[in-house]
Amino acid sequence: MDLQAIRWQDDALWLLDQTALPARTRWVVCRTGGEVAEAIRGMRVRGAPAIGIAAAYGVALAAREVPDTLPPGLFLEHLRSAVVPLVRARPTGANLRWAVERVLRAVAEKDVVADMRRAALEEALRIHREDEEANRRIGRLGADLLPPGCFVLTHCNTGALATGGWGTALGVIRTAWAQGKVQGVYVTETRPLLQGARLTAWELQHEGIPVTLVVDGAAGLLLRQGKVGAVIVGADRIAGNGDVANKVGTYPLAVLAHRHGVPFYVAAPTSTLDPDTPSGEAIPVEERPPQEVTCLGWGWGEEGHLLPTAPPGVSAWNPVFDITPAPLITAIITEAGVAHPPFSQSLPRLSGRNRP
Numbered sequence: 001m002d003l004q005a006i007r008w009q010d011d012a013l014w015l016l017d018q019t020a021l022p023a024r025t026r027w028v029v030c031r032t033g034g035e036v037a038e039a040i041r042g043m044r045v046r047g048a049p050a051i052g053i054a055a056a057y058g059v060a061l062a063a064r065e066v067p068d069t070l071p072p073g074l075f076l077e078h079l080r081s082a083v084v085p086l087v088r089a090r091p092t093g094a095n096l097r098w099a100v101e102r103v104l105r106a107v108a109e110k111d112v113v114a115d116m117r118r119a120a121l122e123e124a125l126r127i128h129r130e131d132e133e134a135n136r137r138i139g140r141l142g143a144d145l146l147p148p149g150c151f152v153l154t155h156c157n158t159g160a161l162a163t164g165g166w167g168t169a170l171g172v173i174r175t176a177w178a179q180g181k182v183q184g185v186y187v188t189e190t191r192p193l194l195q196g197a198r199l200t201a202w203e204l205q206h207e208g209i210p211v212t213l214v215v216d217g218a219a220g221l222l223l224r225q226g227k228v229g230a231v232i233v234g235a236d237r238i239a240g241n242g243d244v245a246n247k248v249g250t251y252p253l254a255v256l257a258h259r260h261g262v263p264f265y266v267a268a269p270t271s272t273l274d275p276d277t278p279s280g281e282a283i284p285v286e287e288r289p290p291q292e293v294t295c296l297g298w299g300w301g302e303e304g305h306l307l308p309t310a311p312p313g314v315s316a317w318n319p320v321f322d323i324t325p326a327p328l329i330t331a332i333i334t335e336a337g338v339a340h341p342p343f344s345q346s347l348p349r350l351s352g353r354n355r356p
Contacts (some may be wrong), residue, residue, distance in 0.1 A: 003160040003161065003203065004016075004160065005045070005050060005160060005162075006045065006050060008124075008128070013029070013030040013031075013036060013058070014027050015027065015028045015039055015044055015045045015054060016028075016045075018043065018044060018045065018161060019043060019044055021161075021199060022198055022202040028044050030058070031061065032062070033059065033061045033082055033083060034062075036054055036055065036057060036058030036086060037086045040055065040086070040090055041090070043193070046162065048093040048096075048235065048268070049135075049163040049168065049268075051090060052095030052127065052271060053128045053131055055099045056123065056127045057121075059107075059124065060124045062079060062082040064117060066078045066079050066082060068114070068117075070113070072111050075113050076104075076108055079104065083104070090286060091284045091286050092236050092245055092283060092285060092320065093245075094236070094238070094271065094273070094274040094277075095272055099124075102127065103120050103123045103124055103127070106119045107119050107123075129164070131163055131164030131165075133335075134269045135164065135165065135167055135168060136166055138335050139171040139175030139176075140175055141333050141335075141338055142265065142267050142333040143172055143176040143181060145230075145263070145331065145333070145338070146172070146176050148180075148181050150228075150229025150230060151184050151228055152173055152182055152228065152230050152232055153185075153187075153188070153222065153223070154170065154186070154188075154200065154232055155187075155247060155249055155253055156188075156196055156247035156249075156250075157195040157199035157200045157203070159171070159200060159203040159204075167203075168234045168267040168269065169232045169233050170203065170204075172232055173204075173232065174207060174209070183210065184211065185204055185209060186212050186219075186228060187200045187204070187214070188215070188219060188249065189213060189216055190216065190249060191216055192292045201213050219252075219256060223256050226260075228262055229262070229263075230262060230265060231254075231264045232264075232266075233250050233267070234266070235332075236272065237274050238272050238274060238332065239277045239278060239280050240344065240351075241278060241326055241344050242332065242341070242347060243279050243283070243323055243325055244266050244326075245280065245321045245323055246266070246321060246322070247320070248319050251324045251325075254324045254328035264328060264329055265329075265331055265333060266331075266332045266333065267334075268332070268333075268334060270350055270351060273334070273347060273351040283321075285319050285321050285322070285323070286320045287320065290315065290317075290318055291306075292318055293310070294310040294316050295307060295309060295310075326341065332346075336350040
């Protein structure tokens, strides 16, 4: 399956609306930077690498909105102000800010407004292309770590829908499946928005890879019964010491894997590494509306078909991410190589690649 959830077409950014899947295939067309920011906030595009790619295109679109009558220096100043909503759309992931800063850097290298606009789009296209290439390398490096004939457990969605086209953790699984190393995949539902059930299971099914869906709370029993050879997840930000921010529910999976002696791998491009953040304690954790917890169906499909799952007026805490401490992680797989503990020493050798 050649699945692409992001494409540049007809001078606009086309995003496969992930709030509608798997019931419907619907594309969102963004023609302004503000529309891209809204698509990111509304999780119509999600997954740290995909968010970064979309944000890069968002800068290119925002550059078209800045008056071309401005001198280059003032043009850049206005553009920097225009992309602030993009940077603030999702606060936890590192890829978003990295991509925006990289495009702005490319723009700043030009001294003619027309060239500045052209540079913004060219850099966004380059980021998109490089991400898929990076994913392929991550897939090959990660597949080498998996034991032959194993079943793998993964959480949330880290495939083509969440990246430039191949996937990070799911890219490793796809590569290992093609090599005959993986027998099947266990996928957690990933409450509350069910990215595992709606998106990862859908991707694997289309790939012809055997997939078994489990509720989040069943992972402990699955690991205890020895049915899983490795756990592999993605990341939204990786601190300098190797602490990882990822979809909420990742931390307990890491604890369970550690308890049962199962390798726990993190797969992410180097754009997810944040050496300026010393540890997970400094990573901001996004919180989203409580309706995502108190209602089934909130945030995807038609909003008129919400099913309340909690009493009216009950409070809910809805952190989107949690922090997995570095000591629980077996290895971090990037396109620049595989980092092993101690991560404070191994990650700096990789973090220079693809950073502005």
